[in-house]
Amino acid sequence: MSDDLxxxxxxRRTFAIISHPDAGKTTLTEKLxxxxxxxxxxxxxxxxxxxxxxxxxxxxxxxxxxxxxTSSVLQFEYDDYCINILDTPGHQDFSxxxxxxxxAADSAVMVIDGSKGVEAQTIKxxxxxxxxxxxxxxxxxxxxxxxxxxxxxxxxIENVLGIRTCPINWPIGAGKRFKGVxxxxxxxxxxxxxxxxxxxxxxxxxxxxxxxxxxxxxxxEELYNQxxxxIELLDCAADEFDQSRVDHGELSPVFFxxxxxxxxxxxxxxxxxxxxxxPLPKLSNEGMIDPMxxxxxxxxxxxxxxxxxxAHHDRIAFMRISxxxxxxxxxxxxxxxxxxxxxxxxQQIMAQDRKIIEEAYAGDVIGVFDPGIFSIGDTLCAPGKxxxxxxxxxxxxxxxSRLVQIDSMKRKQFTKGVTQLAQEGAIQIxxxxxxxxxxxxxxxxxxxxxxxxxxxxxNEYGCDIRLEPLPYNYIRWVxxxxxxxxxxxxxxxxxxxxxxxxxxxxxxxxxxxxxxxLEHNEGLELDEFSRGETV
Ligand code: G4P
Numbered sequence: 001m002s003d004d005l006x007x008x009x010x011x012r013r014t015f016a017i018i019s020h021p022d023a024g025k026t027t028l029t030e031k032l033x034x035x036x037x038x039x040x041x042x043x044x045x046x047x048x049x050x051x052x053x054x055x056x057x058x059x060x061x062x063x064x065x066x067x068x069x070t071s072s073v074l075q076f077e078y079d080d081y082c083i084n085i086l087d088t089p090g091h092q093d094f095s096x097x098x099x100x101x102x103x104a105a106d107s108a109v110m111v112i113d114g115s116k117g118v119e120a121q122t123i124k125x126x127x128x129x130x131x132x133x134x135x136x137x138x139x140x141x142x143x144x145x146x147x148x149x150x151x152x153x154x155x156x157i158e159n160v161l162g163i164r165t166c167p168i169n170w171p172i173g174a175g176k177r178f179k180g181v182x183x184x185x186x187x188x189x190x191x192x193x194x195x196x197x198x199x200x201x202x203x204x205x206x207x208x209x210x211x212x213x214x215x216x217x218x219x220x221e222e223l224y225n226q227x228x229x230x231i232e233l234l235d236c237a238a239d240e241f242d243q244s245r246v247d248h249g250e251l252s253p254v255f256f257x258x259x260x261x262x263x264x265x266x267x268x269x270x271x272x273x274x275x276x277x278x279p280l281p282k283l284s285n286e287g288m289i290d291p292m293x294x295x296x297x298x299x300x301x302x303x304x305x306x307x308x309x310x311a312h313h314d315r316i317a318f319m320r321i322s323x324x325x326x327x328x329x330x331x332x333x334x335x336x337x338x339x340x341x342x343x344x345x346x347q348q349i350m351a352q353d354r355k356i357i358e359e360a361y362a363g364d365v366i367g368v369f370d371p372g373i374f375s376i377g378d379t380l381c382a383p384g385k386x387x388x389x390x391x392x393x394x395x396x397x398x399x400x401s402r403l404v405q406i407d408s409m410k411r412k413q414f415t416k417g418v419t420q421l422a423q424e425g426a427i428q429i430x431x432x433x434x435x436x437x438x439x440x441x442x443x444x445x446x447x448x449x450x451x452x453x454x455x456x457x458x459n460e461y462g463c464d465i466r467l468e469p470l471p472y473n474y475i476r477w478v479x480x481x482x483x484x485x486x487x488x489x490x491x492x493x494x495x496x497x498x499x500x501x502x503x504x505x506x507x508x509x510x511x512x513x514x515x516x517x518l519e520h521n522e523g524l525e526l527d528e529f530s531r532g533e534t535v
Contacts, residue, residue: 001295005325005361009291010278012363014084014320016102018126019111020119024141028111028259029074029085032269036076036083073318073365075348081273084364088125095446096425097303099395100376102128104302104320104365107135107276114140114147114174114256118160126161128395131529133249134280136163137272144194144203144258146175151230154238154254164239164251168271169264171256172219172227179219181256181264182210182227184234189227191218192263203261246275279363282322284379286387289323291362297324297332298381300389301374304424305367315370315424319380322389326360335379335388343368343380376425394499394530396475397428397443400507401450401467410463417461422500427453430505433485433496441497441507442467443475470495472507474514479525490520503530 019025074085086105088098102108108129110122129136140153147153154165172179172189180191193204208215210231216224245251253275257264281290282300289298303318326332331340347367348355360366377391405414418440422429427449432439444450450467457463472495478485481503485496494517495507506526508514518524 001293005295006292009362011080012082012084012279012361013273013276014086014105014279014363014365015107015109015276016086016088016105017109017111018088018122020113020121023111023113023116023119024259025111028139028141028265029087031259031262031265032085033074033076035266035269036078073348078269079273086365095444095449096395098125099128099445100302100392100425102132103392105134106280107137109137109139109272111139111141112153114142114153115145117148117153117156123160130163130249135246135276136249136252137276138165138252138254139268140254140256141259143171143174143256144178144261144263150256157252163249165254166239166241166251167234167254169255169267170230170234173223177223179223182231183267189215190267194261201261203258203263205263243275247277279322283390284387289387291323294323296382296385297326298322298379298385299326301376301378302392304370304374304376315372316367317370317374319366319368321360321362321364321366323362324382326366328358331383332380333383333385334373335381335386336375337373339373340383341371345369375423394428395445396528397445398473399447399450400441400443400470400472402470403440403442404466404468406464406466413461414463417457417463421453421456426456428499430497430499433498441470471509474508474511476506476508476514476526476528477530478504478506479527488517488521488524490517
């Protein structure tokens with residue numbers, strides 16, 4: 001493998017930022033981009049509802065509702081690193097795509113609101129990261145506002161998320177009494193003074209050695225003594241930094257800061273780049289493919305976005321490059337179809353614009369035109385290679401509706417539309433165990449997917465539909481696919497369905513009924529997600 005290629009790949013860092021809405025993901029992303037010089041002003045990353053549609057305006061529904069259904073990739077350079085941030089849509093636009101995007105990341109940054117701690121959406125996204133054993137970094141944000149006790153926050157992360165924590169820095173006070181952070185490695189304190197820069201909130205920073213008497217004056221005796229006690233406690237009680245445990249997602253380095261005032265962001269970025277890894281090896285049917293060893297190009301599709309341009313009915317597939325260099329002038333081999341072709345108009349999907357690219361490297365994510373044959377999880381590689389990456393799991397939907405077609409004359413378009421949208425991964429479809437296809441059940445991770453489904457069936461396939469909500473919120477795949485579900489005891493509370501591959505599943509109203517079924521059926525194994533087909 002050439003040194004140049006190794007260098008290009010080695011300097012890439014590809015990560016996703018996860019958080020509960022409002023914890024500060026957009027603000028932190030923006031500040032990171034400012035450091036990288038990728039944007040000039042704050043406020044450019046994401047058009048908020050009813051402001052300009054900064055990220056994309058691909059789909060009519062996005063325009064109508066001022067939301068971002070799709071996500072993008074933000075690439076910038078910092079200190080010789082080439083950084084790819086995978087933007088995961090949040091809020092009401094949360095969908096299965098959000099989970100899938102995590103499959104393309106080599107690490108995750110979890111932003112937590114210091115006053116709230118671990119919130120529902122963080123837990124869901126976090127579980128996917130844990131499943132992948134990727135490094136997880138924690139940024140505890142909004143320390144300039146009243147925050148919970150930092151020890152309590154760390155306990156919560158450890159107990160609720162089941163990962164150990166290792167504070168890299170430590171806050172001195174919070175809210176009006178927020179005085180700065182102490183770096184445990186350099187033993188330096190960066191002190192915090194809130195300032196207003198041209199109407200925007202900012203911070204003035206000065207550095208002190210922890211033993212400098214001026215520090216006591218700066219933060220006050222009480223907070224100084226408290227800091228000394230806490231440092232002592234941390235040094236004997238907290239987990240020590242251990243790169244290998246970080247690499248395996250067992251230990252999360254924790255940082256405190258305030259994204260809005262850009263306080264603690266640079267330290268975070270610099271430590272993060274040091275502790276995080278270059279593109280990771282990925283499992284295929286021929287074993288692990290390591291981007292630091294495999295010279296040939298390969299990548300996988302983790303997301304497909306249809307009808308970005310309605311006039312052409314085009315579909316854009318998002319590909320994460322997993323090894324080698326992608327060269328737009330060369331043929332690629334699509335393993336699943338056995339076909340060889342050039343990918344047309346490969347592009348970088350950035351916040352505001354899309355740029356046609358000629359080349360990209362392992363770690364990068366690019367958008368390519370789908371000639372109509374791609375499915376989520378497909379592998380593309382250099383001709384001559386034939387390995388296939390492990391599939392992308394199907395994540396458990398949490399909302400279910402019965403799909404009713406209003407005009408039954410259009411059965412053909414309806415079936416085509418539903419099948420295509422399911423293949424694309426926009427929705428998951430199930431059928432009743434005994435009624436078969438005469439009852440189609442749609443499952444989604446975020447309720448917005450229902451709106452997208454209705455909108456797209458009407459606009460792209462000309463089918464009017466009605467969605468009748470079903471009272472279930474939990475789905476479980478039955479591990480033993482040959483099991484006769486009618487033999488299960490206490491099964492009356494749940495609905496028996498099949499997915500499109502004929503796999504048996506159960507829908508439950510609550511966790512209690514899942515427990516009840518398991519208690520009454522010894523040996524029954526239920527899975528929270530279905531692994532993508534691995535060949
Ligand atoms: P999200 O992407 O995770 O949903 O969060 P976002 O960054 O949009 O931040 C949510 C709100 O929290 C924003 O205020 C933002 O300015 C504020 N915020 C983010 N980080 C900090 C911080 O470190 N300190 C303080 N005090 N506030 C922070 P907003 O009023 O909802 O929106 P905006 O009008 O400021 O954009």
